[in-house]
Structure formats: structure tokens, C-alpha cells
Amino acid sequence: MTTTTAGASARPLAGARAAQLLAARLPEAVLRREEGLGEETVVVSREHLPAAIRLLRDDADGLYTLPIMVTAVDWPDREPDMPRFDVVYQLRSMMHNDVCRLVVQVAEDDAWMPTLEGVFAGMDWHERECWDLFGIDFRGHHDLRRILLPDDWEGHPLRKDYVSFGEPVAFTHNLQWALPMAERPADMPGTYHP
Amino acid sequence: MTTVLPPPGPPGPYTSGRPPIDALPLEEAVDLVQIGANTMELNMGPQHPSTHGVLRLVLDIDGEIIKDVRPDIGFLHTGFEKSFESHTYQQCIPLTDRIDYLAPPMNNLAFALATEKLLGCEVPPRGQYIRVIMAELARIGSHLIWAGTAGIDIGAVTPFLYMWREREKILDINELVSGVRMMTSYIRVGGLMADVPDEFYGMVNDVVRTFPHFIDDYELLLTKNPIWRQRLIGVGRISADDAIAYGVTGPALRGSGVAYDLRKAQPYSSYDHFSFDVPIGGNGDVYDRYLVRMQEMRESVKIIQQAYEHLPRGPVNTLDRKVALPPRNEINTSMESLIHHFKLVTEGFRPPRGQVYSAIESPRGELGVYMVSDGGNRPYRCKWRAPSFSNLSALPHMGRNALISDAVAVVGSIDIVLGDVDR
Numbered sequence: 001m002t003t004t005t006a007g008a009s010a011r012p013l014a015g016a017r018a019a020q021l022l023a024a025r026l027p028e029a030v031l032r033r034e035e036g037l038g039e040e041t042v043v044v045s046r047e048h049l050p051a052a053i054r055l056l057r058d059d060a061d062g063l064y065t066l067p068i069m070v071t072a073v074d075w076p077d078r079e080p081d082m083p084r085f086d087v088v089y090q091l092r093s094m095m096h097n098d099v100c101r102l103v104v105q106v107a108e109d110d111a112w113m114p115t116l117e118g119v120f121a122g123m124d125w126h127e128r129e130c131w132d133l134f135g136i137d138f139r140g141h142h143d144l145r146r147i148l149l150p151d152d153w154e155g156h157p158l159r160k161d162y163v164s165f166g167e168p169v170a171f172t173h174n175l176q177w178a179l180p181m182a183e184r185p186a187d188m189p190g191t192y193h194p
Numbered sequence: 195m196t197t198v199l200p201p202p203g204p205p206g207p208y209t210s211g212r213p214p215i216d217a218l219p220l221e222e223a224v225d226l227v228q229i230g231a232n233t234m235e236l237n238m239g240p241q242h243p244s245t246h247g248v249l250r251l252v253l254d255i256d257g258e259i260i261k262d263v264r265p266d267i268g269f270l271h272t273g274f275e276k277s278f279e280s281h282t283y284q285q286c287i288p289l290t291d292r293i294d295y296l297a298p299p300m301n302n303l304a305f306a307l308a309t310e311k312l313l314g315c316e317v318p319p320r321g322q323y324i325r326v327i328m329a330e331l332a333r334i335g336s337h338l339i340w341a342g343t344a345g346i347d348i349g350a351v352t353p354f355l356y357m358w359r360e361r362e363k364i365l366d367i368n369e370l371v372s373g374v375r376m377m378t379s380y381i382r383v384g385g386l387m388a389d390v391p392d393e394f395y396g397m398v399n400d401v402v403r404t405f406p407h408f409i410d411d412y413e414l415l416l417t418k419n420p421i422w423r424q425r426l427i428g429v430g431r432i433s434a435d436d437a438i439a440y441g442v443t444g445p446a447l448r449g450s451g452v453a454y455d456l457r458k459a460q461p462y463s464s465y466d467h468f469s470f471d472v473p474i475g476g477n478g479d480v481y482d483r484y485l486v487r488m489q490e491m492r493e494s495v496k497i498i499q500q501a502y503e504h505l506p507r508g509p510v511n512t513l514d515r516k517v518a519l520p521p522r523n524e525i526n527t528s529m530e531s532l533i534h535h536f537k538l539v540t541e542g543f544r545p546p547r548g549q550v551y552s553a554i555e556s557p558r559g560e561l562g563v564y565m566v567s568d569g570g571n572r573p574y575r576c577k578w579r580a581p582s583f584s585n586l587s588a589l590p591h592m593g594r595n596a597l598i599s600d601a602v603a604v605v606g607s608i609d610i611v612l613g614d615v616d617r
Contacts, residue, residue: 014551036548036549037311037312037314037548037549037550038311038550039549039550039551041549065438065439066438066441066443067439067441067584068441068551068553068560068562068579069562069564069577069579071564071577073549073566073574073575074575088564088577090551090562090564090579092560094438094452094454094459097459097460099551099553101549101551120439120440120441121436121439121440121587121588121591122439122440122441122442122584122587122588124587125583125584125587126441126584129583133275146268147267147268148267148268148271148616148617149268149271150268157273157276158275158276158575162276
């Protein structure tokens with residue numbers, strides 16, 4: 001019995017096709033290319049994202065026609081000049097058997113993205129989910145409502161400063177967690193003053 | 195509504211053998227009926243039995259014809275992705291069971307593969323083969339539930355009882371290997387919970403030997419049944435291009451004629467060792483999705499048979515002691531193993547910084563896990579790319595201009611699991 005390679009090691013770098021296509025045809029969109037763990041990520045600028053996605057979808061070298069997902073990653077503890085959110089787009093090319101990842105970095109006070117529901121019909125729900133859980137505003141979306149949470153929910157739960165359940169145990173270095181709710185400063189995570 | 199019925203006859207082996215979608219005009223049913231200006235809003239669910247859980251549909255209807263469908267989801271939202279961030283990687287495995295609760299080993303496998311990709315760790319061949327057997331058994335079990343409940347929606351109650359009987363055998367195997375019938379948590383990061391007991395071989399052999407005959411029985415009850423055909427053929431069509439634009443994957447996409455299966459395209463867990471076919475439809479309607487799933491069960495049996503006959507010997511867990519627990523007897527004699535055991539149980543392992551996307555072919559489509567590690571012992575972010583979510587988003591497209599009773603058939607044919615949609 002031969003040893004198998006089940007992971008990505010046997011395959012070419014995932015996403016490299018998209019990165020090369022963007023670098024060759026739309027170089028102004030590409031801010032950075034990152035490589036790791038057998039996958040390549042392209043960091044694109046926000047204003048060029050729709051053009052980049054259309055290029056990947058329509059070009060014969062790309063044909064990334066299947067929208068996989070839209071999501072975000074929250075990095076609140078980054079350096080001050082680094083934007084807080086990574087908005088992640090993943091597309092699949094069935095023709096070339098590849099998955100590509102585009103990342104757009106947006107700041108907390110500027111957390112909006114252009115909608116892509118005109119490019120892929122399937123982006124509609126994924127963008128609503130990203131708005132619901134991260135509070136990223138998709139401008140131009142025809143129906144940007146909460147999708148998983150009730151309409152009157154407050155906050156965006158997948159942000160790192162949203163305390164979902166439980167609280168840290170109060171020790172001497174974080175005594176503010178021992179305060180009753182009414183006396184906590186308003187900027188503490190999960191605080192509400194009814 | 196008139197539907198163009200194809201000439202009766204046996205379907206081909208892996209295609210429905212019917213004309214492609216262009217030959218049958220989509221708008222035909224609507225052209226025959228003059229639509230008035232008045233539409234009514236009708237609420238369906240969330241407690242409707244044919245929504246398979248808690249799905250609410252708002253239908254804009256004109257008489258019997260649906261002008262628009264607006265799915266309202268989220269009733270089962272449990273915040274798994276937030277919970278992942280506060281559990282160590284191995285502690286996440288039991289959470290994943292509960293997402294798509296009809297095929298728990300698939301979820302375990304998706305999570306384990308993504309984590310192993312982060313860690314750069316390889317599972318021994320025996321572990322990979324047993325993973326394949328458990329995943330394909332889960333696929334059969336899931337398709338059985340789908341065919342049974344979708345049949346009930348349409349009025350075919352009898353097959354459900356037979357299908358439940360066969361699913362019982364799969365649950366017995368789950369119980370044998372993991373002690374649990376449904377939420378198995380059997381596939382762990384780095385391998386499996388434990389090797390299979392000796393009774394496993396006999397039980398799997400029993401399924402492999404008898405199950406193809408049971409599928410023949412189901413097909414005898416349904417495939418050529420004139421009522422079944424009249425209810426399904428031509429209903430809920432979606433073309434291949436539309437399905438792709440909506441991100442539809444799995445049997446729903448293959449029913450539209452796209453032969454894309456991640457087990458073939460990007461083989462994981464030794465799927466490249468097995469020979470099997472990818473069944474496709476041609477017309478993209480409910481009947482094609484039904485045929486595709488029936489054929490997929492036959493293909494799954496073929497995979498299980500090959501994996502079972504060529505099951506390698508050796509360990510099932512990775513020998514990397516920083517990932518998988520050491521064997522119990524080693525702990526008694528080796529200080530090193532004791533320390534590893536203690537560290538893994540109390541703290542878990544710490545994958546290097548990075549981000550990966552790893553996808554498997556679940557019974558419903560592409561089940562992807564996008565995982566970000568910040569170097570800690572918990573996932574910094576774990577996005578669950580749920581196939582049911584994307585597939586359900588195409589429901590307004592499929593259900594438009596259908597009859598109300600057809601909406602039930604269309605919702606059933608997408609094979610949603612609300613735990614998977616809402617996460």
C-alpha cells in the first residue's frame with residue numbers, strides 16, 4: 001500500500017492562477033500577494049474589486065464562475081495603521097479546478113464594500129450574512145437585512161469585541177469584570193445599561 | 195399546467211437521457227394561464243412539515259401559481275462559528291456534529307482536514323480508508339432520509355419506512371465504532387477516535403452485500419411510478435449556468451448536468467484510490483436530482499466495498515504525538531507520552547499562523563472550512579461554508595412560476611438541513 005497524499009501537497013499552489021491573471025491583466029488592483037500552506041491569497045484594493053472579480057469570472061484563463069463564500073476576519077489588535085477587517089472572497093473555477101482567495105482590508109470606521117450581487121446571484125445571501133455577523137456594509141445591495149439573526153438584534157456577533165457567552169474570571173489584572181453590570185464603563189464588551 | 199413528459203423507458207445508467215434544458219421552454223406553464231394583477235402573500239412554515247425543520251417561506255401567489263418565494267432563515271442559528279473561537283480544535287469536533295445533523299462524520303471530516311492542513315499533518319492510510327467508509331455510510335444515510343422525507347412530502351409514504359429500516363443498519367455501525375448513534379465525533383483531528391472493532395467488518399460487509407438490492411426496491415417503488423414522475427418531471431428546473439451563479443453544488447448542481455464532484459476533482463482522504471462514477475442529470479429538474487441521488491447511493495456502496503476490501507493494516511492516528519493522543523498502554527511506561535497526553539488534554543495543540551480553505555463533497559454539496567489560525571490553541575476564525583445555505587438561496591429561482599404543491603417538491607429536492615443553513 002502506497003502512502004497517500006491527501007492534502008494539497010500533491011497539487012499546484014491553489015489560487016496562483018488567479019493571482020497571476022490579476023497581476024498580468026489588472027496590476028493596479030493587486031496590493032499584495034501572500035503565499036502559505038499551499039494557497040495563495042491576493043490582497044486587492046476595494047475600488048478595483050468588482051473589476052477584478054469580473055475579470056476572474058469572464059477571462060478564459062480564470063473562469064472562476066462559482067461563488068464559494070464571502071466572509072470577514074476581525075483583527076481588532078492590529079497595529080493602528082492596519083485596517084481592522086479582512087473581507088474574504090473565495091471563488092471556484094470548475095474549468096481549471098482551482099479555488100482562489102481575494103482579500104480586501106477595510107477599516108472599522110470605513111467598513112463598507114461594493115456589492116457583487118450583480119456579478120454572482122449567489123453573493124446576495126453571503127453578503128447579507130457578512131453584514132449580519134460582522135457589520136460590513138455592502139453598498140448597492142438591494143435588500144441588505146439581517147439574515148440569520150432577528151431583525152431587532154443589536155451588535156454583530158462575530159466581531160471579536162462581542163462577548164457571546166460567559167465572562168472572564170476577575171483577577172487582580174482585570175478587576176473591572178468584578179463590577180456589577182450597572183457600574184461598568186460603557187466601553188466594556190457586552191455592557192448594557194437598561 | 196401541462197408538462198412535456200418524455201417517452202417512458204428506463205433511464206440510462208448515469209444520465210436521465212432526456213433532452214437538455216433548452217428543449218423545454220421554462221415559461222410554458224405560465225403562458226397558458228393569464229395572470230391577473232392581484233397576488234396574495236402566503237406564509238408557509240416555520241412549522242410546516244415539508245420544510246424539514248424550521249424554514250419559513252413567504253410566497254407571493256396568484257391563484258395557485260407562485261410569483262415569488264422569499265425564504266426566511268435563521269430560526270436554528272446557534273452561533274457555531276462564534277463557539278469555535280472559544281474551544282480548542284479537538285473540542286470543536288463535537289460541535290461540528292450538530293451542524294449538518296444528518297451526516298455528522300462529514301462535518302468531522304471537513305473540520306479535521308482543514309485543521310490537518312494547518313498543522314501539515316498526515317493521517318495513515320488505514321485512518322484515511324476508515325474515514326472514507328464512515329463518510330460514505332453517512333452519505334447513504336443522509337440520502338435515505340432525503341428520499342424518504344421528500345417522498346412523504348409528495349405523497350409516497352411507503353418508501354420512507356423501508357429507508358428508515360436500512361438507515362438503522364448504518365446507525366448501528368456508528369454505534370459500534372463510536373458508541374453513539376448519531377453525533378459520532380468519530381473522526382478527530384489527526385485520525386480517528388479509535389480503530390474499528392472486529393464486528394465492524396461483518397456489519398459493513400452486510401451493508402455492501404444487501405444494500406444494492408434495497409436501492410432496486412426503492413427505484414421499483416418510485417422511479418417509474420407514474421404519479422411520482424408526473425409530480426417531479428419538469429418541476430423546479432434550474433439551468434447549469436444559473437445553478438453555478440447561485441453557488442449551488444452537490445447533487446443539485448449535478449442534476450443540472452455539471453459533472454463536478456470534489457471527490458474526483460480534488461481528491462481528499464484517498465478518494466483517488468477508488469473507482470466510482472459521478473452521476474449527472476440533464477434537465478435540472480426535481481426528477482433529475484432524485485435520480486442523481488439514487489445513483490450516488492450505488493456509487494457510495496462501490497466506494498465502501500473497495501475501501502473495505504483493501505483496508506490497509508497499521509495505525510489509524512498520526513504518529514505525531516503533538517497532535518494525536520498517545521496509546522493508553524504507552525502512557526504507563528513512557529514519561530514523554532504522559533506529558534504529551536497531559537498537554538493535549540489540558541491545552542491542545544497550536545497550529546502555526548496562517549489561513550487555509552479545505553472542502554469536501556458532503557451529501558449536500560461543497561462543504562468548505564475556511565480556518566484562520568493566529569498561532570493559538572483555538573481557531574481564530576472558522577467559517578463554515580455550508581452547502582445548504584447556497585443551495586437554498588437558489589430556491590426563489592427554482593420555485594418561481596411553479597404551483598404551490600410543486601413548491602413542496604422543490605424545497606424537498608434541494609435537500610436542505612436547517613442546521614446547516616443556519617449554523
